[in-house]
Each structure stands twice: as C-alpha cells, then as structure tokens.
Amino acid sequence: MYFLGVDGGGTKTIAYLLDEESNLIFKNTSGPTNILENGEEVFRKNLRELLYPVLKNINPKDIKSCFGLPAVGEFREDIKILRKIIKEELNIEADTIVNDVVIGWAGGNLARDGIHVVAGTGTITYGRKGNKDIRVSGWGSIIGDEGSAYYIGYRTLNEVSRELDGRKRRTDLTKLIFKKLNLRDHLDFIEFIYDPQKDRRSNIASVAKITYEIAKIGDKKALKILKESAKELALTVTTANKFLKIEKPITVTYSGSVLEKNEIVREEFIKLLAKGGYEVKPPKLSPVLGAVLLAFLNYENNGQKREDFINKLLKIYKEEEKQ
Amino acid sequence: MYFLGVDGGGTKTIAYLLDEESNLIFKNTSGPTNILENGEEVFRKNLRELLYPVLKNINPKDIKSCFGLPAVGEFREDIKILRKIIKEELNIEADTIVNDVVIGWAGGNLARDGIHVVAGTGTITYGRKGNKDIRVSGWGSIIGDEGSAYYIGYRTLNEVSRELDGRKRRTDLTKLIFKKLNLRDHLDFIEFIYDPQKDRRSNIASVAKITYEIAKIGDKKALKILKESAKELALTVTTANKFLKIEKPITVTYSGSVLEKNEIVREEFIKLLAKGGYEVKPPKLSPVLGAVLLAFLNYENNGQKREDFINKLLKIYKEEEKQ
Structure with missing residues (x-):
C-alpha cells in the first residue's frame, strides 16, 4: 500500500508519496489549488501536473490518499465536487479530503488532540478532541x-x-x-x-x-x-x-x-x-506529512504500526529540515 | 458665456450647462468616470457620451467649465493628464478640475468657508477657509x-x-x-x-x-x-x-x-x-450645481453678479427637488 499526502494552497501545492516500507519515494510541487480563488481549470491542471509523473507507474487501488485543500468547508457539496474532480483527473479515490488547516493540525501534533493555528497571509484555527472538531476564524x-x-x-x-x-x-x-x-x-x-x-x-x-x-x-x-x-x-x-x-x-x-x-x-x-x-x-511535522499521516491513519489505526509509521515520518521531516 | 458643471463618480456622471442668463439649457447623465477604477478608455467614452450632444452646437471658447472628478489628488500629474484628455475628447479647456468632494462642498455651502462630508459607499471630507483647504479620510x-x-x-x-x-x-x-x-x-x-x-x-x-x-x-x-x-x-x-x-x-x-x-x-x-x-x-445645492457655481466663480467673482447667479442656482435646485 502507498500513502499519498497533498498540501494544497493559494500559491503552491505539494505532494509526498510513501511506499509500504514508509520510504518517501516521490515528492513534487505545482501551482495553486484553491478552487474558489483560482477556478476549476487551474485546479485541475495543477493536480495533473502534481501527480501525473508518479501515478502512471502505480495501480490506483494501491494508494491511500489525503488531500488537504483550501476552500474545503467554504462551499456547498465541497467534498463531493472535489472527489469527483480528483477521480476524473487522476483516476484515484480521494479517501480523505479536508481543509488544509486540518493537515496542519495533523502534522503539528501528530493527529493527537490539540489545536493548530495557521497565521500566514490569512489565518484559521482548527482544534480536535477525539471525534469532535472545530474551526475558528478564517473568514x-x-x-x-x-x-x-x-x-x-x-x-x-x-x-x-x-x-x-x-x-x-x-x-x-x-x-x-x-x-x-x-x-x-x-x-x-x-x-x-x-x-x-x-x-x-x-x-x-x-x-x-x-x-x-x-x-x-x-x-x-x-x-x-x-x-x-x-x-x-x-x-x-x-x-x-x-x-x-x-x-x-x-x-x-x-x-x-x-x-x-x-x-x-x-x-x-x-x-x-x-x-x-x-x-x-x-509543529512536529510539515502539513504535507500531516496529510500522509492522515492517509495512513484512515487506512490503519493499529497502535504499534502507528508508532513505527510516525517515527518514519519524523525522520523524513528531520532530514528535510537539515537541508 | 456658458457655464458647464460636471459631477463625475464611480457609478455615473452628470453634466449641467447654463447659458448667459443662467438658464439650465442642457443636462445629461453617462456612466462612471473614475479614471483609476474604470480605466482611461471608459473615462473617455463616458465623457464623450455625456457632452457630445451639446458641444457640437456651442463654440468651445464660450464655455467656462468645472469638472468634479473622483481620483483627483490620488495620482501624480492628475490635473495635467485629465485636462489633456478633456481637451482631446471634447475640444474644450477644463478651466477647473477638482476632486468631486470639492464640488460637494461648493454646492453644500455655496462655496463659502465650511466643511463638507461625503459619506456614501466611501467617505471623504473637504474643508475650505479662504484659500486654505484640506482633505481628510477618503483612503x-x-x-x-x-x-x-x-x-x-x-x-x-x-x-x-x-x-x-x-x-x-x-x-x-x-x-x-x-x-x-x-x-x-x-x-x-x-x-x-x-x-x-x-x-x-x-x-x-x-x-x-x-x-x-x-x-x-x-x-x-x-x-x-x-x-x-x-x-x-x-x-x-x-x-x-x-x-x-x-x-x-x-x-x-x-x-x-x-x-x-x-x-x-x-x-x-x-x-x-x-x-x-x-x-x-x-446641502444648499447638488454637487453638479456646485460645479456650475465654481465654473462661474472662477470666471467672475463680482459680488452682485454672484448673488444673482446663486439665486438662479437655488431656484433650479428647488425645482428639481420638487420633481
């Protein structure tokens, strides 16, 4: 099984793909993917550019994915619409689609109970405790x-x-x-x-x-x-x-x-x-590794495997921080 | 001599023309004339539409004019640029070009010392005492x-x-x-x-x-x-x-x-x-009549004539208010 994490944004979009041994086998960057700000055509094009190079060699059924995208939660039937576009463009099922602040939280605190604040050009706050979650600000x-x-x-x-x-x-x-x-x-x-x-x-x-x-x-x-x-x-x-x-x-x-x-x-x-x-x-991990973690957790939540997987992610993050 | 007042805006532009006996002989309305917001082409087009119907019958030299336009005071060489465009499009000299808040003041208090506040979609304040004047807010x-x-x-x-x-x-x-x-x-x-x-x-x-x-x-x-x-x-x-x-x-x-x-x-x-x-x-007069008043005052500041002219303007305004 492969784990795909996508960190979408108003400026650029990042993707990481890990193989079954939790090795980072692919990463790529493309342009913005805010469907409300950039429009559907740009969104589709940047998704293709981001993931075409790797998807031609992998069976789509072997991929568990999490897409953290701006504008999720800000228009009606968002998940349904985005899932359909991802399927059309990439031929994969988007297992998890969340607002990009959610992958920030997942990376920030390894998907454990807590609150994550994004404060860049804009700002939005996301918190989770068990199955309860909430967004504040970000209008x-x-x-x-x-x-x-x-x-x-x-x-x-x-x-x-x-x-x-x-x-x-x-x-x-x-x-x-x-x-x-x-x-x-x-x-x-x-x-x-x-x-x-x-x-x-x-x-x-x-x-x-x-x-x-x-x-x-x-x-x-x-x-x-x-x-x-x-x-x-x-x-x-x-x-x-x-x-x-x-x-x-x-x-x-x-x-x-x-x-x-x-x-x-x-x-x-x-x-x-x-x-x-x-x-x-x-944060313990970058948002894109937070997305990979959510892709993994939504597929597999076995305690031991979880710790191993997280350790691999922390190692990847540490090595990237050094560069 | 004819007196032309123009009240430009972000939504519409109004012109009034008075003849030598201070009779209102022409009025017309066209689209927006904010050169910064609407661009130069729209500005030129709406000026033409506004004044072509009357200018073909009058010798340009017989016209004293005042243009109250948005964006005056907000870009470099504004008066020079606007005067040149007015000359090119209408073949008349723009004797007075001021920000539209200034004609608001002139109409509001008959061009006497005082302060005028425009508070619509946006806001700007203008005050004058003798030759001293000031703008506040309006950013x-x-x-x-x-x-x-x-x-x-x-x-x-x-x-x-x-x-x-x-x-x-x-x-x-x-x-x-x-x-x-x-x-x-x-x-x-x-x-x-x-x-x-x-x-x-x-x-x-x-x-x-x-x-x-x-x-x-x-x-x-x-x-x-x-x-x-x-x-x-x-x-x-x-x-x-x-x-x-x-x-x-x-x-x-x-x-x-x-x-x-x-x-x-x-x-x-x-x-x-x-x-x-x-x-x-x-306000005692509408902004466009304030523009007409400024066109008159910049041509002729004789006390008695001024009072007669103002009385005519007040009469025009009163009649329009009734409609």
Missing part, C-alpha cells in the same frame, strides 16, 4: 482574518493614513513605513496600496514584516498592533477549546509566517495562552 | 473610509463572523442579518461576501442599510457600529478644522447615503459636532 481578508499578516499590514497602513491626514498625531511610524517602502508622499502611498499590477492581498500582507522590524526598534504603535494581533490569535485558540474542552496541558501548534517568524507576536501569543494552561509548540 | 475601502456604508457593512459582517465561530456570544444580530439577507448557514454567508458575480465594495456597503434597520428596532451591536461610524465622520470634521480654524459657528454640509438617509448616524454626528460649535446643515 478571509475582506471580513476578518484577525491576527494574520494581512491584518497586521492593514492595521499598520490604516494607522499611517490617519497620521497622514491629521486624524492622529504624526509619529515615527509614518516616517519609518515611508522609508522602508521607499515612498515619498501620499501619492506614492496610495499607489502602493492600489497598484493594479500587484496582488492586493499579498501586497498588504507584505507590510507585516516591516511592522515587525519597526516594532523591534521600539516603535510603540507597531508594537501595539502586533500585541493586539497575538491577542486575536490567542482568542481563536481559547474559543476552540471552549467547545472542545481538552484537558490541560492543551497542546497548541502553529504554522505560517506570522507565528513562525514574528517573535513579538509568537512570544505574546505564548504568554497569553500560558495563563490558561496551553502549551504552544512548533 | 478607500481597503485602508480606511471609516464611517462609510462600506465600513458599516464590513463592521457588521465582521461581528456576525465572530458570533458564528464562537469568538463572541451569539446575539440577535446574526439572526437578524441572516433573515434580512436570506441566508441559511455559514456557507451562504461566505457566498454572500465572496460572490464573484457582484461588485464586492457595493455588496458589502449594501449591508449598511440593514444595519440601520436592525439598529432602529433596538439591536445594541448595530447601534454601537452606527454610533462609532458617526464618531469617525465627526473626527474628520474636527481634524479638518484643526487645520482651517474657521470661526464659530462652523458650517458643515453633507452628501451621500449614510448622512442623508441613516438618521441614527446623522443625529449622532450632529450631536457630537454641536459641542464644538459646528452647525450641520443639508
């Missing part, structure tokens, strides 16, 4: 995604706009943002935000890095935005656990640029959650 | 436009999203919004917000009407959003006057759906400003 940049890089960027640019037109007292924030973004005046500022050449969402999210740099050199407004973002992210965790009621200590894992790279947000996030008995930990 | 829906219909809609939908996923306690707000928007569940909610068939900005702004209805029947969260929006709008006025220092009483006029139709926002706005010696009044 997208238009309505929410509080605590994400988009949110940090938006809050920062909003603050600058208020300083520029006099609604707030001019502080170093505007001076520093203008310098870092290489802006001369308010026309450059408007052009940066509304530039039709750039993807607006990633463009605004890209400011979050600068907010972090500025906060590190002591800017109080930038620091406040980051601390409030951490508070928003922590709120998604405590909200998830209000429903799940996992016993303490509650393991919280994370992925995405904000919690991985922004130490101010991460430390505040850890501090806020520590009070409630939450233990924040870096 | 667009992505960054700000606090107090606009978009802002009210966004704030309302954000609140619903937090109630839906448990970050906030479920109140009647979600129940009422779901009922008014005819939504069954969170999938309908996501579909409403991200529907690619609809213009996202106007779609979200359209929720502001519902927030108003719900606030009227006593919903506390909706009421809070409206009061905070009024506070944001009032802040733009006091910010403008921090710079202008107009003597009290300071006349504040307004246009746009939020301040025209939402009585809760308008009453709170009036109340907040009353404390500082601001007198909020409905």
Whole structure:
C-alpha cells in the first residue's frame, strides 16, 4: 500500500508519496489549488501536473490518499465536487479530503488532540478532541482574518493614513513605513496600496514584516498592533477549546509566517495562552506529512504500526529540515 | 458665456450647462468616470457620451467649465493628464478640475468657508477657509473610509463572523442579518461576501442599510457600529478644522447615503459636532450645481453678479427637488 499526502494552497501545492516500507519515494510541487480563488481549470491542471509523473507507474487501488485543500468547508457539496474532480483527473479515490488547516493540525501534533493555528497571509484555527472538531476564524481578508499578516499590514497602513491626514498625531511610524517602502508622499502611498499590477492581498500582507522590524526598534504603535494581533490569535485558540474542552496541558501548534517568524507576536501569543494552561509548540511535522499521516491513519489505526509509521515520518521531516 | 458643471463618480456622471442668463439649457447623465477604477478608455467614452450632444452646437471658447472628478489628488500629474484628455475628447479647456468632494462642498455651502462630508459607499471630507483647504479620510475601502456604508457593512459582517465561530456570544444580530439577507448557514454567508458575480465594495456597503434597520428596532451591536461610524465622520470634521480654524459657528454640509438617509448616524454626528460649535446643515445645492457655481466663480467673482447667479442656482435646485 502507498500513502499519498497533498498540501494544497493559494500559491503552491505539494505532494509526498510513501511506499509500504514508509520510504518517501516521490515528492513534487505545482501551482495553486484553491478552487474558489483560482477556478476549476487551474485546479485541475495543477493536480495533473502534481501527480501525473508518479501515478502512471502505480495501480490506483494501491494508494491511500489525503488531500488537504483550501476552500474545503467554504462551499456547498465541497467534498463531493472535489472527489469527483480528483477521480476524473487522476483516476484515484480521494479517501480523505479536508481543509488544509486540518493537515496542519495533523502534522503539528501528530493527529493527537490539540489545536493548530495557521497565521500566514490569512489565518484559521482548527482544534480536535477525539471525534469532535472545530474551526475558528478564517473568514478571509475582506471580513476578518484577525491576527494574520494581512491584518497586521492593514492595521499598520490604516494607522499611517490617519497620521497622514491629521486624524492622529504624526509619529515615527509614518516616517519609518515611508522609508522602508521607499515612498515619498501620499501619492506614492496610495499607489502602493492600489497598484493594479500587484496582488492586493499579498501586497498588504507584505507590510507585516516591516511592522515587525519597526516594532523591534521600539516603535510603540507597531508594537501595539502586533500585541493586539497575538491577542486575536490567542482568542481563536481559547474559543476552540471552549467547545472542545481538552484537558490541560492543551497542546497548541502553529504554522505560517506570522507565528513562525514574528517573535513579538509568537512570544505574546505564548504568554497569553500560558495563563490558561496551553502549551504552544512548533509543529512536529510539515502539513504535507500531516496529510500522509492522515492517509495512513484512515487506512490503519493499529497502535504499534502507528508508532513505527510516525517515527518514519519524523525522520523524513528531520532530514528535510537539515537541508 | 456658458457655464458647464460636471459631477463625475464611480457609478455615473452628470453634466449641467447654463447659458448667459443662467438658464439650465442642457443636462445629461453617462456612466462612471473614475479614471483609476474604470480605466482611461471608459473615462473617455463616458465623457464623450455625456457632452457630445451639446458641444457640437456651442463654440468651445464660450464655455467656462468645472469638472468634479473622483481620483483627483490620488495620482501624480492628475490635473495635467485629465485636462489633456478633456481637451482631446471634447475640444474644450477644463478651466477647473477638482476632486468631486470639492464640488460637494461648493454646492453644500455655496462655496463659502465650511466643511463638507461625503459619506456614501466611501467617505471623504473637504474643508475650505479662504484659500486654505484640506482633505481628510477618503483612503478607500481597503485602508480606511471609516464611517462609510462600506465600513458599516464590513463592521457588521465582521461581528456576525465572530458570533458564528464562537469568538463572541451569539446575539440577535446574526439572526437578524441572516433573515434580512436570506441566508441559511455559514456557507451562504461566505457566498454572500465572496460572490464573484457582484461588485464586492457595493455588496458589502449594501449591508449598511440593514444595519440601520436592525439598529432602529433596538439591536445594541448595530447601534454601537452606527454610533462609532458617526464618531469617525465627526473626527474628520474636527481634524479638518484643526487645520482651517474657521470661526464659530462652523458650517458643515453633507452628501451621500449614510448622512442623508441613516438618521441614527446623522443625529449622532450632529450631536457630537454641536459641542464644538459646528452647525450641520443639508446641502444648499447638488454637487453638479456646485460645479456650475465654481465654473462661474472662477470666471467672475463680482459680488452682485454672484448673488444673482446663486439665486438662479437655488431656484433650479428647488425645482428639481420638487420633481
């Protein structure tokens, strides 16, 4: 039996295939697979590009698969539609189709009870206890995604706009943002935000890095935005656990640029959650290996085999981390 | 001499032409003329459609004109570029080109010292004292436009999203919004917000009407959003006057759906400003007649003639209001 894990995303899609001895025999990357954002044709094309090279040599019946895809849970009959497309394009049964935050959780805490927070350009939180699970936040940049890089960027640019037109007292924030973004005046500022050449969402999210740099050199407004973002992210965790009621200590894992790279947000996030008995930990496996693990678990849940399989995955992950 | 006023917008564009006896001899409407949003070709086409029917019969040299257009002040060399296009398309000199908020002010307070707030889908505030003028807010829906219909809609939908996923306690707000928007569940909610068939900005702004209805029947969260929006709008006025220092009483006029139709926002706005010696009044003339007035004033500023001209404009406006 082979185990296939797919980690879909708005930018790229990753696939890993393990053979019966749990050896990684194939990995590949293709373009985005958010069916709502990129459309069905792009979704189909990137699935084909991702998996054609390996599927021609393997009997589809020998594959147990898990697809972690964006947009799952966000439109009607999602699983049915996605399963049909996967069958048409790849001739395999998609045994498990979940939102990509679920494979983040599975990789993060080896599919054990716990809560996983994705905080990159967008944000979404997923928690599981036994068969109970819950999603919090993740409504997208238009309505929410509080605590994400988009949110940090938006809050920062909003603050600058208020300083520029006099609604707030001019502080170093505007001076520093203008310098870092290489802006001369308010026309450059408007052009940066509304530039039709750039993807607006990633463009605004890209400011979050600068907010972090500025906060590190002591800017109080930038620091406040980051601390409030951490508070928003922590709120998604405590909200998830209000429903799940996992016993303490509650393991919280994370992925995405904000919690991985922004130490101010991460430390505040850890501090806020520590009070409630939450233990924040870096993920044990990448999301794509989380998908492989779910493909395995949904096929085989024998305790001993499970531990062996997980050990193999941890070894694969460790070796990749070294590279 | 003829006086031409043009009121451009993101949805439609209006033109009025008055003859030397200040009679309204022509009016016409065409599509949007936001050169940044709609592009140069649409801008050119709608200008032609708007004014071709009348310009073929009049000597261009006999026309004094004022164009109030969106996007003025938002890109480099705006006036130069727009003047060139107007000359190419219509063969007339655009004597005055200003942002459409400026003709709102001119119509609102007959081009006298004061502050004008536009609060429709977006929002922007403009104030003038003598030769000094200032713009506040109006950075667009992505960054700000606090107090606009978009802002009210966004704030309302954000609140619903937090109630839906448990970050906030479920109140009647979600129940009422779901009922008014005819939504069954969170999938309908996501579909409403991200529907690619609809213009996202106007779609979200359209929720502001519902927030108003719900606030009227006593919903506390909706009421809070409206009061905070009024506070944001009032802040733009006091910010403008921090710079202008107009003597009290300071006349504040307004246009746009939020301040025209939402009585809760308008009453709170009036109340907040009353404390500082601001007198909020409905506009004396429509923006397009404000444009005609500016076309006249930039040509002729003789006191007596000015009063006669204004009286004619007020009469035209009154008659139109009756229809």
